[in-house]
Amino acid sequence: MCLPHTVLRLDRIGDVLALPKVQCPNHPDAMLVEDYRAGDMICPECGLVVGDRVIDVGSEWRTFTNEKATQDPSRVGDAQNPLLNGGDLSTMISKGTGAASFDEFGNSKYQNRRTMSSSDRAMLNAFKEITTMADRINLPRNIIDRTNNLFKQVYEQKSLKGRANDAIASACLYIACRQEGVPRTFKEICAVSRISKKEIGRCFKLILKALETSVDLITTGDFMSRFCSNLGLPKQVQMAATYIARKAVELDLVPGRSPISVAAAAIYMASQASAEKKTQKEIGDIAGVADVTIRQSYRLIYPRAADLFPPDFKFDTPVDKLPQL
Amino acid sequence: MEQNNSLPPFQGIVLPSVKGAMTPGMPIFSPMMPYGSGLTPQPVTNTNSLSLLEEQQRQQQQQASSQQAGVPGGLGQTPQLYHSQTVTTTTLPGNTPLYTATPLTPMTPITPATPASESSGIVPQLQNIVSTVNLGCKLDLKTIALRARNAEYNPKAKMWAHSSYKACCFGSENQSRLAARKYARVVQKLGFPAKFLDFKIQNMVGSCDVKFPIRLEGLVLTHQQFSSYEPELFPGLIYRMIKPRIVLLIFVSGKVVLTGAKVRGEIYEAFENIYPILKGFRKTT
Numbered sequence: 344m345c346l347p348h349t350v351l352r353l354d355r356i357g358d359v360l361a362l363p364k365v366q367c368p369n370h371p372d373a374m375l376v377e378d379y380r381a382g383d384m385i386c387p388e389c390g391l392v393v394g395d396r397v398i399d400v401g402s403e404w405r406t407f408t409n410e411k412a413t414q415d416p417s418r419v420g421d422a423q424n425p426l427l428n429g430g431d432l433s434t435m436i437s438k439g440t441g442a443a444s445f446d447e448f449g450n451s452k453y454q455n456r457r458t459m460s461s462s463d464r465a466m467l468n469a470f471k472e473i474t475t476m477a478d479r480i481n482l483p484r485n486i487i488d489r490t491n492n493l494f495k496q497v498y499e500q501k502s503l504k505g506r507a508n509d510a511i512a513s514a515c516l517y518i519a520c521r522q523e524g525v526p527r528t529f530k531e532i533c534a535v536s537r538i539s540k541k542e543i544g545r546c547f548k549l550i551l552k553a554l555e556t557s558v559d560l561i562t563t564g565d566f567m568s569r570f571c572s573n574l575g576l577p578k579q580v581q582m583a584a585t586y587i588a589r590k591a592v593e594l595d596l597v598p599g600r601s602p603i604s605v606a607a608a609a610i611y612m613a614s615q616a617s618a619e620k621k622t623q624k625e626i627g628d629i630a631g632v633a634d635v636t637i638r639q640s641y642r643l644i645y646p647r648a649a650d651l652f653p654p655d656f657k658f659d660t661p662v663d664k665l666p667q668l
Numbered sequence: 669m670e671q672n673n674s675l676p677p678f679q680g681i682v683l684p685s686v687k688g689a690m691t692p693g694m695p696i697f698s699p700m701m702p703y704g705s706g707l708t709p710q711p712v713t714n715t716n717s718l719s720l721l722e723e724q725q726r727q728q729q730q731q732a733s734s735q736q737a738g739v740p741g742g743l744g745q746t747p748q749l750y751h752s753q754t755v756t757t758t759t760l761p762g763n764t765p766l767y768t769a770t771p772l773t774p775m776t777p778i779t780p781a782t783p784a785s786e787s788s789g790i791v792p793q794l795q796n797i798v799s800t801v802n803l804g805c806k807l808d809l810k811t812i813a814l815r816a817r818n819a820e821y822n823p824k825a826k827m828w829a830h831s832s833y834k835a836c837c838f839g840s841e842n843q844s845r846l847a848a849r850k851y852a853r854v855v856q857k858l859g860f861p862a863k864f865l866d867f868k869i870q871n872m873v874g875s876c877d878v879k880f881p882i883r884l885e886g887l888v889l890t891h892q893q894f895s896s897y898e899p900e901l902f903p904g905l906i907y908r909m910i911k912p913r914i915v916l917l918i919f920v921s922g923k924v925v926l927t928g929a930k931v932r933g934e935i936y937e938a939f940e941n942i943y944p945i946l947k948g949f950r951k952t953t
Contacts, residue, residue, distance in 0.1 A: 529900050544901045557892045560885055561899070595953050598881060599920035601899040 365394045466498055469512045476516055479535040480527070489519040493554070502553045506546055510538045514546035521558040526565050528603055530631035563588035563606040566630070570610060573629045576619050579657070584613035586653040591644045594651075600640050607632050608640035612648060615666055618659040638668045788943040792874035792926055792935050801848045802865040873927045874935040878943065880922050881951040887918070891945070907942065914938040918946070 367373055367386035375384040375393055384394030470491050477487045493515040497503055503511055513536040520527045533540045551557060564585050571581035588609035591597055597605050607630040614621040623634040623641075630637075644651060649662045845867055852864045884905045888897040897905040904925075907916040912934040917925040924942070929935045 544898070547898075548896060551896075560888060560897065595951065598951075599903050601903070603900065 367391050367393050465508055466495065469494055469498070469508045472509055473512050473516060476513065476532075476535045480531065482516075482520070486516075486519050486523050486525075489522060490515045493518055493550070496554055497550055500553055503546065503549055506549070507538065507542075509536065510542045510546045511550065512536075513538050513543045514550050517543065517547055518550060518556075518558060521561075524565075526561050528566070528631055561602050563592060563602045563609065566603065566606050567610070570606065570626070570629050574610070574614070574621055574625065576610070576614055576621070577617075580610075580613045580617045580619060583617070583653055583656050584610045587612055587644070587651040590651045591647075594647065596647060597640055597643050600643070601632075603630055604632050604636045604640045605644075606630065607637045608644055609651075611637055611641055612644065612651070612665065616652065616656070616658050616660050616662070620660075641668055788878075788940065790876050790878065790939070790943070792876040792924075792939050794872055794874045794932065794935065796871075796873040797869055798871040799845070799848065799867060799869040801852070801867045802863075869930060871927065872929040872932060872935060873925070874929070874939075875923065875925045876939060878922045878924060878946055880947075881920055882918060882922055882946055883949045883951050884918065884920055886949045887945070909938050909941060912937050916942060918942075922946075 365375065365384060367375065367389065369391065370386055370388040373386050373388045376387050377384055382395070383392050385392055473490050473494065474487060477490070490512070494512055497511055497515065513532055516536075517527060517529065517532050520532075529540045529543055532543060536543070567581055567585045567588070571584060576584075584606070588602075588606050591605055591609065592602075597608075607626050610630075611621065611623060611626050614626075623637045626632075627634040627637055645665070645667060648665055652658075652662065848867055849864060884897050887905060887907075888895045891907070894909065895905055895907050904917045904919045907918055909916060913928060914926055914934055915928045916938060917927075924939070924946075926935050926938050929938070
């Protein structure tokens with residue numbers, strides 16, 4: 344019996360190469376259903392068995408061990424990470440348990456696991472660093488995966504080989520956040536990395552050039568939800584601040600100002616008009632801008648304050664009583 | 669940086685004649701001297717003002733040397749030096765001799781001879797020129813730094829010297845060549861056998877104003893492969909033009925800085941290329 348012709352497709356998920364995917368030739372967009380009992384991949388639209396004898400990489404038998412979750416005897420190796428390592432199938436020597444594994448001094452014979460893949464050691468280190476950095480600011484798994492993919496691409500290209508790996512990792516994290524539509528400011532990345540903003544900025548530009556990608560421009564709205572919730576502002580204030588910042592940019596009241604500064608000034612104006620008043624210093628701490636910067640941008644938007652507020656906003660402090668700096 | 673002032677300072681303007689060097693008298697080459705002061709009528713062989721001044725200096729020096737005793741040894745060779753340099757001087761394009769080349773005054777704008785700008789009536793002004801010249805001998809930096817007034821270890825001054833035979837000088841066009849020449853003179857006076865080889869302009873910077881505000885966001889959207897605009901890093905848009913290979917810094921206010929040119933024409937060409945693009949992204953409000 345000859346197998347039906349399957350189409351192997353190399354997927355690009357956001358500029359990043361994923362595993363080759365099998366797909367039904369008649370319905371390329373259908374998500375294949377996996378029948379684990381028979382080891383088949385079946386197309387739900389037409390019932391065609393697309394993949395035959397698929398090897399199951401799950402557990403071999405069910406385990407009921409509650410204690411010592413780290414020691415799962417059913418796994419014969421670490422979880423595969425084929426996207427990033429290129430298939431690590433080498434054997435490692437673990438610590439000995441019996442008496443025979445120790446020599447006369449009490450040191451263990453059979454040294455610890457050697458470097459399993461010395462060429463990828465730096466990459467694995469970088470992945471660990473990326474995960475650490477991302478954990479500090481609670482970034483979700485998809486951003487971490489994207490960062491890892493970017494790092495792998497840059498690393499393999501070797502065009503930025505002289506740069507510190509941590510700097511490249513930080514820049515990749517920044518780019519990944521941007522590409523996922525949830526940009527983080529350079530200062531936020533600096534806060535979780537040991538690299539200076541200047542170096543991250545340099546690496547950022549180099550990586551964009553090396554990978555020949557570009558990123559969207561940042562807008563004021565990208566940061567509103569994060570800054571406002573860090574400040575503890577209610578939803579109305581956040582929505583008002585978003586509206587103010589957007590209107591200010593549309594009316595071109597703040598030409599040449601960084602969107603972060605405009606966002607901070609808008610938050611200041613919205614919070615001062617509501618019951619939850621925040622000082623410039625507090626907002627400056629959260630946003631990573633100096634309070635004089637907020638003052639500068641605030642002075643630019645203050646004259647048109649009445650036009651900038653959303654029409655349904657409930658003022659705790661009326662517009663004419665807003666602080667004038 | 670403190671300089672040793674044990675010796676009377678060199679005046680920044682260096683002359684072959686002894687008269688002007690050590691005494692605080694009026695140097696022969698002065699900023700006040702009008703162009704073509706009529707000291708000696710010279711046939712104008714090329715329009716480079718530089719060469720004419722050298723001719724004047726040469727004449728004066730020849731006159732002076734006959735009067736002075738104790739001419740330093742290095743003096744004898746300078747006429748030849750200047751003479752040979754005069755021959756090899758290239759006229760830079762768009763150069764008009766209608767200004768006095770002084771190293772101290774800022775450069776006055778030079779209008780190009782060609783009527784290049786029908787589309788834009790704006791001409792970029794050159795702000796800075798960086799050039800290198802090979803002095804052809806080993807330099808003792810310490811001696812120079814201590815004894816020559818305008819030389820410092822850091823490049824804030826007009827010239828600074830590598831210990832490996834080359835000197836870089838910053839300044840404005842044509843004057844940079846003159847300044848390099850003068851510096852070679854200074855070094856020579858200090859006793860090193862300096863020569864003046866391979867004068868080459870490495871970089872030229874120009875700036876201008878298009879007089880209207882620009883929408884940088886639009887520009888970065890359409891010219892993604894050339895532009896880089898990161899307001900967090902730098903308030904201006906960095907546009908890397910491929911032909912000619914020039915980097916332009918474009919600001920919201922409409923000011924444009926062009927850099928990376930080896931010849932003046934590249935600056936003008938780059939600006940003529942970018943001007944219609946910028947007009948398309950003019951802010952309407």
